[in-house]
Amino acid sequence: MSWRCSFLLFAVLLQAQQKPFGFGKPVSAEEARKRDLTVFPDGRGLPPGRGDAKAGAPIYAAKCAECHNDRGEGRENQYPGLVGGIGSLATPKPKKSVGSYWPYATTVWDHIHRAMPFDHPRSLTADEVYAVTAVVLYLNGIVTETQELNEKTLPQVRMPNRDGFIPETRPFQKRKVR
Amino acid sequence: MSVKDEDRRRFLALGAGLLSTTACTTTKPASESGAHMRPHGLRSPHEKVARVIRELTASPGTGSSRTPLQHLYGTITPSDLHYERHHAGVPAIDPLQHELLVHGLVEQPLTFSMAALRRFPSVSRTCFLECSGNVIGDLRGNPPPTVQDSHGLLSCTEWTGVSLRMVLEEARLKPEAKWLIAEGADASRMARSIPVEKALDDALLVYGQNGEALRPEQGYPLRLILPGFEGNMNVKWLDRLLVTDQPAMSVKETANYTELLPSGKAEVLTFVMEARSVITSPSGGQQVLNGFNEITGLAWTGLGKITKVEVSTDNGKTWQVAALQEPILDKSVVRFRLPWEWKGEETIIQSRCTDESGYVQPSRDEFIALRGINAGYHYNGIKCWQVKADGHVVAV
Numbered sequence: 024m025s026w027r028c029s030f031l032l033f034a035v036l037l038q039a040q041q042k043p044f045g046f047g048k049p050v051s052a053e054e055a056r057k058r059d060l061t062v063f064p065d066g067r068g069l070p071p072g073r074g075d076a077k078a079g080a081p082i083y084a085a086k087c088a089e090c091h092n093d094r095g096e097g098r099e100n101q102y103p104g105l106v107g108g109i110g111s112l113a114t115p116k117p118k119k120s121v122g123s124y125w126p127y128a129t130t131v132w133d134h135i136h137r138a139m140p141f142d143h144p145r146s147l148t149a150d151e152v153y154a155v156t157a158v159v160l161y162l163n164g165i166v167t168e169t170q171e172l173n174e175k176t177l178p179q180v181r182m183p184n185r186d187g188f189i190p191e192t193r194p195f196q197k198r199k200v201r
Numbered sequence: 202m203s204v205k206d207e208d209r210r211r212f213l214a215l216g217a218g219l220l221s222t223t224a225c226t227t228t229k230p231a232s233e234s235g236a237h238m239r240p241h242g243l244r245s246p247h248e249k250v251a252r253v254i255r256e257l258t259a260s261p262g263t264g265s266s267r268t269p270l271q272h273l274y275g276t277i278t279p280s281d282l283h284y285e286r287h288h289a290g291v292p293a294i295d296p297l298q299h300e301l302l303v304h305g306l307v308e309q310p311l312t313f314s315m316a317a318l319r320r321f322p323s324v325s326r327t328c329f330l331e332c333s334g335n336v337i338g339d340l341r342g343n344p345p346p347t348v349q350d351s352h353g354l355l356s357c358t359e360w361t362g363v364s365l366r367m368v369l370e371e372a373r374l375k376p377e378a379k380w381l382i383a384e385g386a387d388a389s390r391m392a393r394s395i396p397v398e399k400a401l402d403d404a405l406l407v408y409g410q411n412g413e414a415l416r417p418e419q420g421y422p423l424r425l426i427l428p429g430f431e432g433n434m435n436v437k438w439l440d441r442l443l444v445t446d447q448p449a450m451s452v453k454e455t456a457n458y459t460e461l462l463p464s465g466k467a468e469v470l471t472f473v474m475e476a477r478s479v480i481t482s483p484s485g486g487q488q489v490l491n492g493f494n495e496i497t498g499l500a501w502t503g504l505g506k507i508t509k510v511e512v513s514t515d516n517g518k519t520w521q522v523a524a525l526q527e528p529i530l531d532k533s534v535v536r537f538r539l540p541w542e543w544k545g546e547e548t549i550i551q552s553r554c555t556d557e558s559g560y561v562q563p564s565r566d567e568f569i570a571l572r573g574i575n576a577g578y579h580y581n582g583i584k585c586w587q588v589k590a591d592g593h594v595v596a597v
Contacts, residue, residue: 046320047303047311047371055304058441060390061382061449090260101258113465117575119456124467127450134452138289138389141260145390188459188469194571195475195563 062133066178069132073173074154076161082151083158086140095121095162106162109183122163126188128172128180132156153177248272252282253349262290262388265332267353270481270499276526276534277327278356280411284432285418286332286354288453289389292438296422299386301368301406305444308373315422318406321363326405326428328532329357329501331474333431333458333578339565340580344596348484351584351596357501357534360426361409366401374444382443382451383425383436393434394448394470395427403428406439428532429503430472431578433458463573474503476562477581478510478537478554484586485596489543496523496541501534502556509555510537516549523552543588549597551585 062068084093090102097104108118117123121131136152138144147155153172160166166180244250250273252266265286268278278284296315304310332354338345345351374397381400384392395404405426408415415421420437427434433453448454448470460468478500483489496514500507506529511520523537537552555561565582572580587597 043371044321044367045371046317047309047313047368048317050302050304050310050312052304052310055302055310058302059304059443060384061392061443061445061451063445063447064450065447112461112467113463117461117465119461121456125456127455130450130452130455133449134456137392138452141289141388144289144388187466188455189466191460191468191471193471193473193475195560195567 060133060137062129062136064127064129064178066129066174069129069174069177070149071174072149072153073171074150074152074157075171076154076157076166076168079151079154079156079158079161082147083155086143086147087155087158090141095159105159109163112184112187120163121159122165122183124184124187126182126185128156128160128165128177128182131159132177135159250282252284253353260290262287265354267349268356269349270352270355270479271348271484271487273481276357276499276536277411278358280358280413280416280419283356283358283410283416283419284330284332284354286334286432287387287418287437288391289387291417292387293417294386294422294438299422299440301423301439302441303368303372303444304442305382306375306378306446307369307444308375309371311372313368315408318363318368318423319408321367323361324364324405325359325361325409326403327357327359327530328426328428329355329474329534330426330432330435331355331477331501333433333471333474336477336580336582336584337577339582339584339596340568340576341574345485346596347486348479348481348584351485352479352481354432355499355501355534357499358411360405360407360424361412362405362407362423362426365404365406365425368406369400369442369444372444377446378444380445380448382441382445382449383434383439384441384443385420385436386438386440391436391453392449392451393436393453394451395425395434396472397444399427399430399472427472429474429505431458431474434472458578460572460576460578462576471579474501475579475581476500476502476504476507476554476556476560478507478552478562479584480512480550480552480586483550483588483594485594487594489588489592489594491543491545491592494541494543496539496550498537498552499534500525500537500552500554501532502554502558502560503532504560505557506531507535507554508557510535510552511554512537512539512550512552514541514548514550517551520553543592545590545592546588547590548588549585550588551583553583 095105108120108123111118157172250269254266256264268284301313335354381395423439425436425439480498500510510523512523513520523539526536553562568582
């Protein structure tokens with residue numbers, strides 16, 4: 024064992040022995056969960072609720088179209104488009120959008136839920152978020168107009184680019200430090 | 202400041218001197234004319250350094266501001282010139298109301314007030330922060346005119362706070378803990394997934410920058426610092442850490458900050474900023490003069506320390522080893538320098554760095570051959586500046 028290793032081991036032992044500082048305030052897991060927004064690709068974190076594109080259309084028109092345009096075209100370079108580019112990723116002019124690029128429908132829900140409408144984030148109910156998520160997916164031809172999205176069905180929606188992501192290869196990197 | 206600026210100032214100083222001898226009746230001795238003291242220092246009105254701001258949408262606060270690298274000396278970025286990249290503006294946070302929640306796969310969920318976090322043993326370290334979208338104009342073949350425009354999403358400062366490992370040990374991670382979801386209190390509650398190995402290695406929860414409390418634009422009152430990892434993961438206004446067994450695949454680790462390759466596949470969860478360097482003087486928009494010019498610039502790597510910077514002044518035909526300013530710090534910028542005699546020839550100057558992992562900064566062509574021009578992030582190709590026959594420097 025090198026000196027460096029034994030020093031590390033010593034430091035780890037020392038730390039293991041150290042008693043907690045106790046500066047944190049304990050909270051119950053339930054209390055903590057109330058502040059939890061995170062939705063995972065397998066659907067963990069999704070609250071109960073439901074909606075389809077038909078129910079979402081008036082909400083989208085009232086709360087999203089102002090920036091993202093009537094059919095998710097976006098507005099110039101100001102506001103991102105939400106549609107288009109499916110099949111373009113391997114071409115010289117790839118177009119990234121929710122439809123062409125995003126691997127998980129849960130990410131669409133999570134992002135709208137936490138961050139949209141941009142100027143009034145977290146103002147939508149869970150049902151409204153399911154419904155406008157359905158609109159965005161419907162505009163991309165990924166779900167039908169009356170296909171219900173809820174906490175069970177949303178994670179099962181297969182996005183066109185679901186298999187488009189690979190782990191890093193770091194081709195210029197010779198060996199990793201740490 | 203360009204060599205020409207320097208000369209002009211010397212000339213102006215000379216002029217002022219002449220003026221004061223001829224019009225001596227109106228000139229007061231310096232000892233009588235000094236200004237009063239003031240609680241906060243300001244730059245000399247002669248210094249015009251400023252960030253360049255680019256708002257991306259009509260909504261405030263989406264966009265970036267870039268550090269004026271060509272006007273800075275040494276290695277430390279003044280806090281008010283540190284680059285910014287926000288996705289939903291800068292929140293106004295009362296530190297007395299701010300608390301960090303640590304929950305998920307821990308034995309005991311905890312909240313920490315700012316006062317509680319400041320009670321822990323503190324630690325300071327210098328490291329660079331860089332947006333992984335930096336220099337993307339160069340990758341796409343549209344190099345912007347100045348080094349501020351091309352490389353300004355890079356800054357380097359001293360951060361002070363508490364080891365994240367120490368805070369996590371208070372809550373006691375469960376064995377299944379593999380990832381942390383770090384979430385900020387900005388309007389979009391931006392969140393990123395952090396591998397637990399990094400969290401337990403050199404990650405910090407910081408409340409200080411360059412000797413004072415964080416500025417609001419840098420995450421006041423609490424920011425995550427992950428030395429060497431892409432800027433976006435260093436979550437500002439941090440108020441929640443969810444410990445989990447898998448990444449969240451949030452919008453900023455799927456839609457953005459993923460690298461699209463020519464095959465149409467994209468690399469995901471790419472965190473480390475690899476070795477880069479750039480000549481900051483003489484650089485785009487500046488002027489070299491006949492005779493002696495100092496070539497100087499910055500090099501940095503998320504893989505540890507920079508070990509070598511080479512500079513070419515003849516369009517890549519020969520390379521000379523530049524002097525590195527000590528101390529060379531882990532995951533921090535290093536200033537390099539090379540004296541240069543310019544004899545009026547049109548040429549290209551460029552720098553290339555190597556780090557302690559053996560990584561050598563690739564050329565743009567080498568990068569594109571493997572990664573294409575649409576990767577969008579983590580471009581670190583060698584930067585070339587063209588020196589025209591009249592001494593004017595332009596981006597190429």
